[in-house]
Amino acid sequence: MVFGTSSDAGGGSSRTLRSRRSLLRAASGLGVAALAGGTLTGCSQSSSGATRVRLWSWLTGMDQYVAAFNASQRDVHVELSVIAAGTSGGYAQQTNAIRAHNAPDILHTEYQALPQIVTTGGLRDLTDDVADLADGFLPAAWRSVRPDGRTWAVPMDFCPMAFFHRKDLFDKAGVQVPRTWEEFAEAAAAVRRTDPRARITTFPLNDGAFFAGMAWQAGDPWWRVAGDSWQVGIDTKGTMGMAGYWQDLVSSGKVAHTPTADQSWISSLHQGRLWGMLGATWGVGVMKRSLPTAKGKWAVTTLPTWGDKAVNGAFGGSAFAVAAQSEVPEAALTFLRWLSTDPAVPRIGAKVTFPSPAYLPSRKVAREAYKNEFFAGEPLFDVFDRAATRVPDWTWGPTSLSVFSSIADVLAPVPTGGTTIPRALHTLQSSTVATMRERGLAVRNGGRA
Amino acid sequence: MTIAVNSQQEAGELRRPSRPRRRFTGAALAAPFAVLLLCTVLVPIGYALWLSLFTDRLSGLGFDGYRQVFTGLANYTHVLTDPAAHTALGNIALYALIHIPVMFGGALLIALLLNSATVRLRQIWSLAVFLPYAVPGVIAGLIWGYLYSPNIGPLNEALPFDPLGSGGVLSSIVNMATWQWMGYNVIIFYTALQAVPREVLEAARADGAGAIRTALSIKIPMIRPTVFVALMFTTIGSLQLFTEPMVLRTFTGTVTSTWTPSLYIYEAAFTNNDYGRAAAASVLLALASALLSALVMRLSARRSR
Numbered sequence: 001m002v003f004g005t006s007s008d009a010g011g012g013s014s015r016t017l018r019s020r021r022s023l024l025r026a027a028s029g030l031g032v033a034a035l036a037g038g039t040l041t042g043c044s045q046s047s048s049g050a051t052r053v054r055l056w057s058w059l060t061g062m063d064q065y066v067a068a069f070n071a072s073q074r075d076v077h078v079e080l081s082v083i084a085a086g087t088s089g090g091y092a093q094q095t096n097a098i099r100a101h102n103a104p105d106i107l108h109t110e111y112q113a114l115p116q117i118v119t120t121g122g123l124r125d126l127t128d129d130v131a132d133l134a135d136g137f138l139p140a141a142w143r144s145v146r147p148d149g150r151t152w153a154v155p156m157d158f159c160p161m162a163f164f165h166r167k168d169l170f171d172k173a174g175v176q177v178p179r180t181w182e183e184f185a186e187a188a189a190a191v192r193r194t195d196p197r198a199r200i201t202t203f204p205l206n207d208g209a210f211f212a213g214m215a216w217q218a219g220d221p222w223w224r225v226a227g228d229s230w231q232v233g234i235d236t237k238g239t240m241g242m243a244g245y246w247q248d249l250v251s252s253g254k255v256a257h258t259p260t261a262d263q264s265w266i267s268s269l270h271q272g273r274l275w276g277m278l279g280a281t282w283g284v285g286v287m288k289r290s291l292p293t294a295k296g297k298w299a300v301t302t303l304p305t306w307g308d309k310a311v312n313g314a315f316g317g318s319a320f321a322v323a324a325q326s327e328v329p330e331a332a333l334t335f336l337r338w339l340s341t342d343p344a345v346p347r348i349g350a351k352v353t354f355p356s357p358a359y360l361p362s363r364k365v366a367r368e369a370y371k372n373e374f375f376a377g378e379p380l381f382d383v384f385d386r387a388a389t390r391v392p393d394w395t396w397g398p399t400s401l402s403v404f405s406s407i408a409d410v411l412a413p414v415p416t417g418g419t420t421i422p423r424a425l426h427t428l429q430s431s432t433v434a435t436m437r438e439r440g441l442a443v444r445n446g447g448r449a
Numbered sequence: 450m451t452i453a454v455n456s457q458q459e460a461g462e463l464r465r466p467s468r469p470r471r472r473f474t475g476a477a478l479a480a481p482f483a484v485l486l487l488c489t490v491l492v493p494i495g496y497a498l499w500l501s502l503f504t505d506r507l508s509g510l511g512f513d514g515y516r517q518v519f520t521g522l523a524n525y526t527h528v529l530t531d532p533a534a535h536t537a538l539g540n541i542a543l544y545a546l547i548h549i550p551v552m553f554g555g556a557l558l559i560a561l562l563l564n565s566a567t568v569r570l571r572q573i574w575s576l577a578v579f580l581p582y583a584v585p586g587v588i589a590g591l592i593w594g595y596l597y598s599p600n601i602g603p604l605n606e607a608l609p610f611d612p613l614g615s616g617g618v619l620s621s622i623v624n625m626a627t628w629q630w631m632g633y634n635v636i637i638f639y640t641a642l643q644a645v646p647r648e649v650l651e652a653a654r655a656d657g658a659g660a661i662r663t664a665l666s667i668k669i670p671m672i673r674p675t676v677f678v679a680l681m682f683t684t685i686g687s688l689q690l691f692t693e694p695m696v697l698r699t700f701t702g703t704v705t706s707t708w709t710p711s712l713y714i715y716e717a718a719f720t721n722n723d724y725g726r727a728a729a730a731s732v733l734l735a736l737a738s739a740l741l742s743a744l745v746m747r748l749s750a751r752r753s754r
Binding site for chain 2: 099118121137148230273401
């Protein structure tokens with residue numbers, strides 16, 4: 001404030017003098033404020049009497065949820081700092097903060113990253129705090145925050161996978177939307193026959209979390225908790241079957257293998273060179289943003305299945321954890337309970353994004369609140385509710401984030417024939433086991449005992 | 450030794466009674482620098498050295514947090530025997546082998562052209578050459594990434610190879626770095642060329658040397674010290690190559706998560722949370738940079754003799 005007036009004033013020697021003095025005053029004031037801030041940080045009561053809770057998140061719409069929460073009551077005041085999305089720097093920032101003992105009270109984590117963040121020792125065990133919520137959540141989401149039977153985070157949303165496709169082009173070409181992966185391979189060939197430059201989808205080889213989501217559907221979890229040790233089985237039957245299938249499609253050129261959701265991908269969608277996307281609930285927002293003019297052309301359905309097993313993978317979804325260092329865990333949990341279960345949240349979410357709450361009653365609210373004007377075909381919530389209930393057991397490992405980045409590395413030579421997806425998975429299995437053992441973890445090599 | 454110091458001190462006290470105060474002034478004037486050096490350079494280096502001797506050891510499922518254990522030089526042996534680190538080093542060596550000659554050759558040529566008497570619009574040319582340096586590295590990376598991308602950039606179809614494929618990505622990164630840094634070196638060389646004494650050039654001309662002969666035999670040898678300093682900067686910069694490959698990673702999987710030593714360190718620290726190994730790799734990279742710069746400086750000293 002003082003700075004503003006002094007610089008606005010300008011001109012005239014007396015003015016300059018005064019402004020210099022006010023500058024000095026402002027500077028000393030800042031010093032005092034900094035000192036006061038320094039002493040205040042230990043104490044969490046803000047001047048209004050509300051308990052201050054610090055939150056780091058990159059969730060779309062979080063600013064609006066926080067504003068609504070702060071307006072709805074006077075006991076807890078949440079301060080949001082928007083950080084970079086997970087693997088783009090958010091996880092690094094949070095684990096560094098935990099290490100430096102200045103973590104915020106609430107941390108943002110996707111399910112796939114949670115166990116790795118738990119290994120920093122920086123999260124509060126929430127088992128007793130939120131035990132009463134156990135039955136409220138989608139089973140897959142609830143299991144994802146309880147890798148070892150202790151609860152480490154509160155689920156917020158959950159993202160089952162889906163097959164987004166150009167309904168108009170499929171209809172025009174007379175290609176059936178595939179229900180099984182067998183039909184999908186035939187459809188892929190049919191799409192290429194119809195338009196030699198077009199592909200049914202891309203199978204992004206640089207996206208480890210996507211690849212893991214596809215493996216999730218195939219039915220052999222990569223990690224299992226067996227007593228006090230990890231059982232690691234990445235190159236087991238289910239995943240290897242899935243890998244061989246995609247190897248065939250990629251090497252025969254029936255699908256593209258370039259990244260999803262970058263500029264080049266959006267351009268391919270615009271030109272009708274990609275007829276589909278393997279994505280998850282967040283794809284609704286991505287499609288609408290990337291293709292504002294394609295209203296009514298796209299539809300969504302559950303992932304094609306392996307044979308007649310009605311199973312669906314998942315790809316993403318956020319949960320929120322409380323830092324072990326937090327001095328205000330109760331206040332933090334008050335906010336997290338509100339964020340995960342209050343009907344106001346999906347109502348706000350329906351305006352800014354496509355909400356896919358992990359809390360079952362909130363899914364009903366979201367379904368009523370969300371207005372779909374973009375997608376044709378089956379109603380979105382029918383598709384995603386069906387997909388969400390089909391998500392099988394899965395446990396993420398304590399080095400998942402490293403594994404995702406290794407997946408991109410080992411799959412990179414696939415397009416040029418330098419390796420095959422199944423061969424790359426054997427490499428991945430042994431490097432994952434080696435890395436885990438090196439960190440001191442108890443590991444059993446291989447799938448089911 | 451002690452005697453000498455004592456006698457010097459005595460002599461000093463005799464001649465200049467105010468010396469202790471002066472010494473205090475000197476210390477006070479040096480203090481800001483010393484404090485900054487201590488806080489921003491020495492302490493972090495010391496901390497990195499300290500960290501590199503430890504590792505965060507988990508146990509069981511790992512959910513009860515880690516214990517920091519002293520492992521001596523184990524992190525160093527891990528990095529030195531890690532095939533991923535070797536690949537990163539190989540990549541960076543190849544990169545430097547192509548990037549440095551191409552960029553230095555180009556920059557010298559342009560600087561000599563700018564310096565020659567016949568060039569018109571010199572200011573505009575030098576500005577034009579320098580402009581890429583003014584583009585922030587990440588932005589430049591994105592621009593080139595888009596130019597290389599299939600479907601949106603023209604280069605993917607114009608080039609006989611895929612600039613984002615395994616055979617082309619190295620030259621793509623060399624191109625990005627050369628584009629960005631060439632102008633910077635041109636300005637350095639050009640400024641040095643301006644300082645070459647006119648008399649020497651006139652004498653050369655009087656002896657019958659043409660423009661090319663003057664450039665090769667007079668100008669380049671005279672700016673050799675500058676070229677070596679620039680070479681040292683570029684060598685260190687090459688070893689630390691990070692921005693370009695990091696940005697290209699979002700466009701292609703060909704650039705792996707450990708493609709250069711800096712990426713290797715980033716991956717170790719921020720994806721694997723293996724801070725000890727990251728610290729050890731950083732120390733090794735710093736040592737390599739120091740050795741290489743010393744080598745370059747020594748070469749320069751030998752040449753200029």
